[in-house]
Amino acid sequence: MAESMIVATTERLILRRWRLDDREPFARLNADPRVMEFLPGTLSRAENDRFVDYIEAQFLQCGFSLYAAELRQDQRFIGFIGVHVPKFLAAFMPCVEIGWRLAADVWGQGLATEGGLEVVRHSFAVLGLEELVSFTAIVNTKSQRVMQKIGMTHDPAGDFDHPRVPKGHPLCRHVLYRLSRADWKRNRNI
Numbered sequence: 500m501a502e503s504m505i506v507a508t509t510e511r512l513i514l515r516r517w518r519l520d521d522r523e524p525f526a527r528l529n530a531d532p533r534v535m536e537f538l539p540g541t542l543s544r545a546e547n548d549r550f551v552d553y554i555e556a557q558f559l560q561c562g563f564s565l566y567a568a569e570l571r572q573d574q575r576f577i578g579f580i581g582v583h584v585p586k587f588l589a590a591f592m593p594c595v596e597i598g599w600r601l602a603a604d605v606w607g608q609g610l611a612t613e614g615g616l617e618v619v620r621h622s623f624a625v626l627g628l629e630e631l632v633s634f635t636a637i638v639n640t641k642s643q644r645v646m647q648k649i650g651m652t653h654d655p656a657g658d659f660d661h662p663r664v665p666k667g668h669p670l671c672r673h674v675l676y677r678l679s680r681a682d683w684k685r686n687r688n689i
């Protein structure tokens with residue numbers, strides 16, 4: 500793989516720019532109801548490809564994005580872990596959100612946490628970002644666990660109703676987590 504494709508590596512993961520041949524396994528993952536349980540719904544192939552186009556556009560616009568995650572042991576594409584600039588209106592905007600979505604068969608091995616920790620380090624130490632946020636539906640406790648394990652803190656004052664989800668829907672209420680570069684640096688030195 501060309502060095503320029505790689506953004507960061509961890510013990511078990513390569514985080515990199517997207518390749519054309521990632522689209523097909525990503526479409527399978529986005530069509531899996533287990534993966535999309537706490538998201539608005541599964542994606543069609545066309546919706547999947549539009550999402551990857553958005554991810555690529557973020558790279559060009561911001562110099563960062565949701566990185567393709569690949570297992571080092573067998574070079575398998577397993578989803579994304581990365582950062583992006585969400586576009587909807589909310590009190591905490593503008594912001595950079597850290598997020599993750601992995602194929603269900605690799606869950607529960609600490610991969611989101613491992614990649615998330617590296618994306619945090621890269622975002623603060625290499626990209627020089629000031630703060631990361633993360634948010635998810637209240638019912639998505641797995642994702643919140645990852646937020647906690649990478650050092651983020653729940654900001655209850657920032658919890659919000661997602662404007663793209665109908666009021667009263669179980670996925671409408673979202674929790675907001677934050678991590679500033681200053682807090683990340685401080686905690687690393689403890």
Ligand SMILES: CC(C)(COP(=O)(O)OP(=O)(O)OC[C@H]1O[C@@H](n2cnc3c(N)ncnc32)[C@H](O)[C@@H]1OP(=O)(O)O)[C@@H](O)C(=O)NCCC(=O)NCCS
Nearest residue numbers: 534599600601606607608609610611612635640641642644
């Ligand atoms: C969220 C996701 C990325 C986590 O990936 P992962 O590699 O399994 O995460 P990790 O193994 O690093 O950590 C998961 C943690 O959640 C915990 N967990 C698992 N199921 C849980 C549940 N139902 N409730 C609460 N915690 C749960 C695990 O025990 C683990 O915590 P621990 O290490 O303290 O035991 C993965 O489940 C996923 O892709 N989900 C679908 C997409 C998604 O929801 N993305 C977030 C949208 S905001």
